[in-house]
Amino acid sequence: MKDDAAGDDGIVRRVSAAEIEAAVVNQIRALLRQPEIVVGTWLAARAEAPELTETEVRAALERLDPLWGELFPAEQARIMRAIVERVVVGPGGADIRLRVEGLSGLVRDLGAVAPGAERAAT
Numbered sequence: 001m002k003d004d005a006a007g008d009d010g011i012v013r014r015v016s017a018a019e020i021e022a023a024v025v026n027q028i029r030a031l032l033r034q035p036e037i038v039v040g041t042w043l044a045a046r047a048e049a050p051e052l053t054e055t056e057v058r059a060a061l062e063r064l065d066p067l068w069g070e071l072f073p074a075e076q077a078r079i080m081r082a083i084v085e086r087v088v089v090g091p092g093g094a095d096i097r098l099r100v101e102g103l104s105g106l107v108r109d110l111g112a113v114a115p116g117a118e119r120a121a122t
Helices: 017-031 035-045 054-068 073-083 100-109
Strands: 084-090 093-098
Touching: 017 054, 017 073, 017 084, 017 093, 035 054, 035 100, 054 100, 073 084, 073 100, 093 100
Parallel strands: none
Antiparallel strands: 084 093
């Protein structure tokens, strides 16, 4: 809080960290189901695994939602740090910027891409 900005309506004075964190987690969980995020993640993950399909990426991202509540808080925090680059809070809401490489890593962690980009043939 700055004294020189007392009359500025464009500044957010106080925000509960717990409320912001909950809102960011909820938005990220919803974003991971958005087609443009799935496609962007697929394109980024193909650098490690060229044979990876969009369907596999979508399935991997869909696995996170039902697992989220069962993860330890430290693991939830690790995932958020890996995929969220920055959160900017303003009077109109919050702007969440994602890390594409973090999304690729998440897909790998969720099993769509095996370590070393080598997957077993089915």
